[in-house]
Amino acid sequence: MPEFRKDPVIKRWVIIATERAKRPHDFVKPKVEEKAGFCPFDYGNEHTTPPEIIAFRPADTAPNTPGWWVRVVPNKFGAVNPDLTPRKYGVGMFDAMDGFGYHEVIIETPDHNTHLALMDYKQVEEVIWAYKQRFETIMKDSKIQYVLIFKNHGSDAGASLQHPHSQLIAIPTIPKRVQEELSGSQEYFSYKERCVFCDIIDQELQLQERIVEENEDFVSIEPFAARFPCETWIIPKRHSHDFRNILDKEVKSFSQILKNTLYKIYGALDNPPYNFMLHTAPNTGEGKNYYHWHLEIVPRLTKVAGFEWGSGFYINPMPPEEATKYLRAVEIP
Amino acid sequence: MPEFRKDPVIKRWVIIATERAKRPHDFVKPKVEEKAGFCPFDYGNEHTTPPEIIAFRPADTAPNTPGWWVRVVPNKFGAVNPDLTPRKYGVGMFDAMDGFGYHEVIIETPDHNTHLALMDYKQVEEVIWAYKQRFETIMKDSKIQYVLIFKNHGSDAGASLQHPHSQLIAIPTIPKRVQEELSGSQEYFSYKERCVFCDIIDQELQLQERIVEENEDFVSIEPFAARFPCETWIIPKRHSHDFRNILDKEVKSFSQILKNTLYKIYGALDNPPYNFMLHTAPNTGEGKNYYHWHLEIVPRLTKVAGFEWGSGFYINPMPPEEATKYLRAVEIP
Structure with missing residues (x-):
């Protein structure tokens, strides 16, 4: 058992x-x-x-x-x-x-x-x-x-x-891991009265330095503090804490950006091993105002080693701004 | 830079x-x-x-x-x-x-x-x-x-x-990762007025179910909630939050238990890849009463995958009580 x-x-x-x-x-x-x-x-x-x-x-x-x-x-x-x-x-x-x-x-x-x-x-x-x-x-x-x-x-x-x-x-x-995201985004909300993920999207769309792909409903970005080369997050533009609330038309646009983003990773890194994880609110009703569901994609090209295990820090040899350029250069057929 | x-x-x-x-x-x-x-x-x-x-x-x-x-x-x-x-x-x-x-x-x-x-x-x-x-x-x-x-x-x-x-x-x-250990052990201390690591040593020595190796100054154990097969921690018996406070005679006994424990892992798993990390208090003076330095050894035999990245949970296919038996069976030459 x-x-x-x-x-x-x-x-x-x-x-x-x-x-x-x-x-x-x-x-x-x-x-x-x-x-x-x-x-x-x-x-x-x-x-x-x-x-x-x-x-x-x-x-x-x-x-x-x-x-x-x-x-x-x-x-x-x-x-x-x-x-x-x-x-x-x-x-x-x-x-x-x-x-x-x-x-x-x-x-x-x-x-x-x-x-x-x-x-x-x-x-x-x-x-x-x-x-x-x-x-x-x-x-x-x-x-x-x-x-x-x-x-x-x-x-x-x-x-x-x-x-x-x-x-x-x-x-x-x-x-x-989910509890940490809930606490962190709640803390940000109580300070700013805004969702931290909504703020990230706003800033990234303005800067255009870490945007990999965008459509009507979603953006895919290299996070500012990326742990891994070509780590990529897909975030819905509409604030929503719970994946269940995805609209029918968003299922379509999510599928599009997911396929395109994975294709760019596939193309830039020659079909690398990767994990993706859907991050969404728990079944307790928490997070409505301050949490924001998203998908995190982590290509597995670097080894997690003693420093990472001992510190919870990560060493990333590829600045996310560079990774963005490599991924943007891959054309979707 | x-x-x-x-x-x-x-x-x-x-x-x-x-x-x-x-x-x-x-x-x-x-x-x-x-x-x-x-x-x-x-x-x-x-x-x-x-x-x-x-x-x-x-x-x-x-x-x-x-x-x-x-x-x-x-x-x-x-x-x-x-x-x-x-x-x-x-x-x-x-x-x-x-x-x-x-x-x-x-x-x-x-x-x-x-x-x-x-x-x-x-x-x-x-x-x-x-x-x-x-x-x-x-x-x-x-x-x-x-x-x-x-x-x-x-x-x-x-x-x-x-x-x-x-x-x-x-x-x-x-x-x-260190902040989490400090907070967790401080919380335990404020509830029990005892160091959580000292309590773990006491209980493990009593039970003898997860002890891999022991000498005058140290024990090496399989932790109750081990993340990995044959994950092993070496903990000093004397309460001390800071590795710098290790006594000269403890340097000797630490070396002995480290070598013996690594030898058992080497023998049981045929020289597996592993990481070890020395966990000790930070340079801020925190942790004197409630933190306890130790060494964590993690053989790398299972892959960290999507579930682990998304949850912070780990799936371990080898109960630590079983791992203890395998490790104890290896004789030090």
Whole structure:
């Protein structure tokens, strides 16, 4: 049974993921990427994943058969488990909690060999619709405090399968990183009576030094204090703390800027490993005035090493103003 | 000129390291590890590093010549620069600071092919003496608020040279990660009137479930909320917030437990990449009653991916109680 455990000093939670339990030997032997030629996310292999939760598919096809264009399934080796309850308990001086939560995989396309950066806008839009639908449904479970949608692309970014997919993990507590963003943006709001993200957009659009891409509803920027070369954030122009409030027309424009931004990263850095994370407000109603949902994309080209682990600082060898130039120079076909 | 930049939302600083400036192309081409056969840290190549700051060497040898057994030099591509001042300034709504600081390399031995885990106790002790000496000297610069000593072992842990070495980065601000530990341990102290680390040691010694190694002055444990398989902390039994206060006899016992613990990790995981970070109090005098210096060792066997970046949570597939068993089973030769 998976278990949440809390560090008693800095209050960081970890998940002891028993479904993925590993012995030292598992790390020592070279990793076998995939059984040669076999992919559980390809057409015809639907029975090798847990049964689908939702799928976008023609009305005349049966669940867990081919024909779908986006498919959402529980993670076979979920880090958390929806059948538990979020029971909290002490372990001596320490704090722990049963590993309740949702861990799902969004299979973005039946095409094994493509990538969000290369798909057509319509397909990316379908993926965003799947995100939104699962997000809305899970947020109705009041035991869940936070839903995190993220993507690992490339094995150096933690992807264990090549087939294009994103993931969703929903947990019964507000993660540390989210709490920090909420506190920081609340502090800014109480000082300025403005949303810090709205101010960033205003300033960046004026300066035009760190804007990678822009459309009617979104901007993608290199953040001023970027941690990584070509780190890029996509921020909606309209103030909104909660991804669920995205408008239908914004789903379309978000898909466009997401694909274009990923294409520029793909082009400038030759298909680098990357992670992206959707940052949105928790299920507690916090953040309405002062928080602002957005997507953070981090190419994984530099190693996180001792200095970063010990300080929480990052060393970035590429000024974001330079990164902007490299990314802007890539033309969208 | 390197520059510190602060994220306006979560107040995380980054260093834009212009001495290490990279273009996209630098990431795309496969990394050349070292010029074949040439190592700037080997005997005879002393002139290829910046001049040594200190070296432990026979009295009849000249600086920057062979004969030394531990040698400390400025990092040739320092992320920060001691010739600057910590001038703070605004950039529109953002905050930045000139990249003042010290970045040094502690060359742990002239022997290119060894490793702290394999050295004899005496040599490890000499390395700790070098840490202490540089730490004490730099803490006398009142512009410095924090000195971080760390080690990257193996290229997956961010090491760019194989020759055994540690690093020291000293900066004019208290890093986020350290501030979190100070706040957390202060909060515990104000509730319990005890040091949280002292309490952890007491409980762990009683339970004997997560103790890897113990001597008169130190314990090494798997933390209850370990982020990584075989993450291990070495904690002094005597309450002390500041590494500078280590006693002469503790330098010896610290060297012993460090070598033994690294040897166990080396043995259990077949010489894995790892980072270690010395956690100690800042140069502001904070933490005397409630903080407790220690060393955190993190083997780098799992990938930090989207979930970790987005949440600040970690998923650990090896319960620390299991890791303890694996590590205890390794015998020190």
